[in-house]
Amino acid sequence: MKINCRSLSYRYPGAEHCVFKSLDIGFPNHVTLLRGYSGCGKSTLLRLAAGFLKPTEGVVEVEGLLKPGTREFFRKHLSFVFQDLNLLPLASVERNLHLSSQIAGAPVELARKWLEILGLWDLRKRPVERLSGGQRQRVAIARALAKQPKVLILDEPTSGLDVDNANIIKTAVKEFTASGATVCVIATHDQRLDEIADDLVDFHSFLSLAE
Amino acid sequence: MTWWIFIHFYLWQNSLRRWWEQPLSLLSKLVVAGLLGMLGAFVILGLRELGAQLDRRLNDRETLAVVISETIPKSAAAGIISSEETGGDSWRLLGNGVSTFLQAAASAEVGDGPRVPVVAVANPERHGLVDDFYLLTRRLPENQAVEFLVGKHRSEAWTRLPPDDVNLLMGGRDVLMGDVVRLSAVLSNGFTRSTILHAGSLADVRTAHDIGMAMSRVEGRQLVIQSNLRILLELEKVRSIQAQSLWWVTIGSSAVLGLVFGSLAWMEFREERYLLSLIRTFGVGRWTLLAHALIENCILATGGVLLGFGFLQLVISRMNLDALKMSWLGAAGSLYGSEGQVLLLGAALGGILACLPIAIGLRKPLGLVLK
Numbered sequence: 001m002k003i004n005c006r007s008l009s010y011r012y013p014g015a016e017h018c019v020f021k022s023l024d025i026g027f028p029n030h031v032t033l034l035r036g037y038s039g040c041g042k043s044t045l046l047r048l049a050a051g052f053l054k055p056t057e058g059v060v061e062v063e064g065l066l067k068p069g070t071r072e073f074f075r076k077h078l079s080f081v082f083q084d085l086n087l088l089p090l091a092s093v094e095r096n097l098h099l100s101s102q103i104a105g106a107p108v109e110l111a112r113k114w115l116e117i118l119g120l121w122d123l124r125k126r127p128v129e130r131l132s133g134g135q136r137q138r139v140a141i142a143r144a145l146a147k148q149p150k151v152l153i154l155d156e157p158t159s160g161l162d163v164d165n166a167n168i169i170k171t172a173v174k175e176f177t178a179s180g181a182t183v184c185v186i187a188t189h190d191q192r193l194d195e196i197a198d199d200l201v202d203f204h205s206f207l208s209l210a211e
Numbered sequence: 212m213t214w215w216i217f218i219h220f221y222l223w224q225n226s227l228r229r230w231w232e233q234p235l236s237l238l239s240k241l242v243v244a245g246l247l248g249m250l251g252a253f254v255i256l257g258l259r260e261l262g263a264q265l266d267r268r269l270n271d272r273e274t275l276a277v278v279i280s281e282t283i284p285k286s287a288a289a290g291i292i293s294s295e296e297t298g299g300d301s302w303r304l305l306g307n308g309v310s311t312f313l314q315a316a317a318s319a320e321v322g323d324g325p326r327v328p329v330v331a332v333a334n335p336e337r338h339g340l341v342d343d344f345y346l347l348t349r350r351l352p353e354n355q356a357v358e359f360l361v362g363k364h365r366s367e368a369w370t371r372l373p374p375d376d377v378n379l380l381m382g383g384r385d386v387l388m389g390d391v392v393r394l395s396a397v398l399s400n401g402f403t404r405s406t407i408l409h410a411g412s413l414a415d416v417r418t419a420h421d422i423g424m425a426m427s428r429v430e431g432r433q434l435v436i437q438s439n440l441r442i443l444l445e446l447e448k449v450r451s452i453q454a455q456s457l458w459w460v461t462i463g464s465s466a467v468l469g470l471v472f473g474s475l476a477w478m479e480f481r482e483e484r485y486l487l488s489l490i491r492t493f494g495v496g497r498w499t500l501l502a503h504a505l506i507e508n509c510i511l512a513t514g515g516v517l518l519g520f521g522f523l524q525l526v527i528s529r530m531n532l533d534a535l536k537m538s539w540l541g542a543a544g545s546l547y548g549s550e551g552q553v554l555l556l557g558a559a560l561g562g563i564l565a566c567l568p569i570a571i572g573l574r575k576p577l578g579l580v581l582k
Contacts, residue, residue, distance in 0.1 A: 013579070044578075052492070052578030075494025084582050086489055090224050095217070102214035103493050 001063050001150060003027040003049050003183050008058035010044055018056065019044045020207055027185050031177050031196055034187040036203035042187040043083075045203070046153050049185065050080050062151060062183070076104050079144035081154045086140055089129040093120055093139050096128060097146045104147040114142040117172050134165035141169050145176045152176070152184040158193060166192050218495055222503045225486070229479060236475055237511070243471045244515020244558055247464040249523050251516075251554045254460050258453040265446040275410040276379060277419045277438040283313075285401040292395050308409040310337070310376045315397040319387040320360040321346060321368075327385040329361055330377070331394040331402075338377070340388065344368035347377055348385040359387055361397055376407045413443050457550055461557030468512050468561025476508060477568040484572060488580040497573045504569045508562035516558040520551065 008023040019041040027049065034042045047053045049060055051069025060068050067073065079100075080086075087096050097111040115121045118138045128136060137157065144152060154173070158166040174196045177184045186193060187203075194200065230237040283291060291313075311333060318326040327346070332338060335345075346357050346368040355370040368387060377386055391398065410416045416438050423436040480487075487500050 043582075047578035047581075050578075052581065053576050071494045071496055073494075074492055078492075080492060082581050084485075086492075086581070088221060088486070088489070090228060091221060099214055099217055099221075100493060102217070103495070 001029045001181075001183055003068075003151065003185070004061045004063065005045070005049065006059050006061070008045075008048060008060065009056045010041075010048060010053065011056045012044075022058070023207070025201075025206070027183050028199075029180055029183045030198035031173070031184045031186065032199040032201060033193060033197040034185060034201050034203050035189070036205075036207075040204045040207065042203050043155055046080075046155055046185060046187055050078055050151070050153055052080070068151075077150045079147050079149035079152050081137075081140045081144050081157055083156045083159060087128045087136060087143070090127060092125050092127055093131070093142075094124040096139060097143045100143045100147045104149070106146065106148045110148065111142070111146040114146045114172065117175065118142045118168055134161050137161060138165060138168060141172055145172060150182055152182050154184070154186045154188075156188055156190075157186060158188065158190045163192075166190065170196055215499075218490065218499065219503065221490075222500070225483070226503075226507055229483075233479075236479065240472055240475060240511045241515040241518060244468060244512050244561075245519035245522060247467060248516030248519025248554060248558070251460045251464055251557075252520060252523050252551075254456055255550045255554075258449070258456055262446065262449050262453060265442060265449060274439060274443070275412070275416055277408040277410055277416055277436065277440075278380065279406045279408065279419070279423055280435040280437070281404050282433055283402050283404055285399070288399050288401050291404070292391060292398050310407045312377070312380055312405045312407075313391065313394075313398055314403045314405060315361075315394060316401050316403075317362060317397050321357055321385070321387065324350075324385075327359075327387050328381065329387045329389075329394060329397055330381075331389060331391045331398055333391050335388070335390050338374045340371065342390060342393075344387065344389045344393065345371045346385060347371055347373035347388055349373070349383070350385065361387070361394075364396070379407060380405055410438075413440075413447065416440050416443060457553055461553050461560075464516075464554065465557045465561040465564060468558055469564030469567075472508050472512060472562060472565030473568050476504065476565045477572070480504070480569045480572050484575075484580055487573065488575075488577050491573075491577055492581065497570075501566060501570055501573060505563060505566045508565045509559045510562075512558040512562035512565075513555050516555055 003026065005023060005025045008025075009018050009021045011018040023045070025045070034045070036042050044053065048055055049068065051060065051067070051073060054069070062068055062073075062077070068078070088099070091099070093115070094111065097115065098108050101108050101111055112121070115124055118141060120135070120138055120142055123131065123135060128139060131139065141154075141157060144154070152173075157173075158169055161169070170193055173184065173186075173193075176182065177196070186197075313331040315329040315331065317329060319329050321327055332340075335342065344359070344366055346359065348370055349372060351357070351370045353370055353372060356367045357370060359366060359368055368389075373381070373383075373386060377388070408419055410419060417440065420436055420438065420440055423434045426432055427434045490500065491497065
């Protein structure tokens with residue numbers, strides 16, 4: 001399985017210039033790390049790959065799966081972890097995970113496994129709004145993994161986290177992707193994640209070469 | 212389906228929390244809807260009272276009765292008296308009953324009282340009178356013989372209560388009545404022929420007027436037509452205004468609610484756009500989220516209007532309406548009928564209109580909202 005972006009261009013509404021033009025890039029079913037300075041278009045590329053944005057030109061395809069951007073794709077195949085809060089703040093940790101799993105049709109029991117791995121089992125009944133930043137980020141990762149997605153996209157998953165929290169997340173992602181059944185793309189500046197990467201793409205250089 | 216229930220549960224939990232944290236937004240929605248509901252109730256009750264007043268005025272008289280009067284000169288009197296047809300039957304097609312009375316130019320002396328009009332009927336038995344003279348009066352007991360004098364003719368008449376048609380024609384005055392043959396000598400000097408038509412509908416009353424005017428114009432006859440046509444038309448107009456006003460109040464309320472709720476809902480949506488977009492990334496459709504906003508707005512709009520009705524009733528129950536000459540407001544309890552339901556529907560429509568900006572907002576690509 002692979003995500004293929006072909007001749008991809010994107011310009012934000014009202015902007016004069018494209019973030020990138022005629023980009024061809026593929027993400028196979030292992031862990032790809034995207035590097036690059038802030039504003040070079042990493043997050044935009046991740047949103048296009050997920051189907052959250054429609055390309056100005058070009059196409060995004062996920063081999064063997066539905067087209068990105070469809071409700072079915074969101075429900076069953078995609079887990080996306082954003083930089084900002086991306087949890088339901090009024091719901092408990094456990095409820096956040098169960099909801100995502102139930103929508104995806106994944107076994108709810110898996111939630112327990114990831115809660116334990118990410119050190120959240122004791123916090124499972126607590127509303128998300130009463131958790132610290134690091135705990136919330138771990139919940140977001142746990143929810144993404146409990147869904148058993150075929151496409152896992154993480155946007156700066158460890159930014160601003162201390163070593164312990166970052167290590168926990170790194171371990172969890174490594175375990176999840178070990179089977180090689182998932183396309184995992186991570187946009188990050190954090191070099192601590194290098195050791196779980198199968199591919200490392202310097203997106204800025206990649207764009208320069210492409211031009 | 213469990214997730215679907217949970218999503219709705221979560222959305223309601225979120226709404227309740229928003230109401231709790233921003234009570235002014237909730238209150239302003241309820242107050243606006245309530246005020247519009249009270250205003251609508253005032254308009255409905257006011258118009259209803261206007262219609263009832265006209266109804267009462269009409270009930271004082273024979274509502275759909277038409278009186279067609281024509282003065283017959285001496286030269287034509289003999290011809291009409293001698294014919295079997297006294298002139299009223301031609302109106303029969305327009306109504307349920309027709310009575311014709313011929314009022315002589317002369318009057319009768321009865322005892323020491325004032326002179327009374329002399330009226331002849333072609334078919335006295337239709338009014339419950341057999342072949343004789345009758346004094347139709349309310350002053351004297353029934354079946355009493357009284358002496359009268361018409362011209363040089365002196366005779367006796369039996370007292371009777373006046374039938375409705377005679378009352379309508381003579382306005383409650385005493386009348387000396389007999390059949391046409393008995394009174395032919397008096398009638399031969401000329402008389403006024405009055406036909407009372409009990410029309411079947413307002414349209415028949417109007418037709419009677421049209422026919423009467425046409426007869427006056429074409430045949431040169433001097434017909435005088437009296438009826439409640441003016442009041443009936445007024446009543447019809449009030450009823451039409453009543454119906455139109457209800458619609459205008461409903462449409463106006465919907466528009467105002469749509470605008471007020473829409474702007475508040477848009478502000479709330481802007482605060483919650485991130486959360487809603489996040490829920491959409493789980494694969495929850497726009498329609499599910501829109502349906503929630505729609506139900507929430509409809510509940511607040513109709514709830515506000517019902518609160519307005521309730522508040523109005525509470526205020527009314529504590530007021531002395533008769534002293535304030537506002538007893539018509541006492542009918543506020545009947546607002547839960549069809550008119551109140553139309554107002555509630557209008558409020559719900561306002562709630563639906565308020566969702567338009569949300570529907571537009573939900574079309575924004577997820578990637579432009581989520582960071």
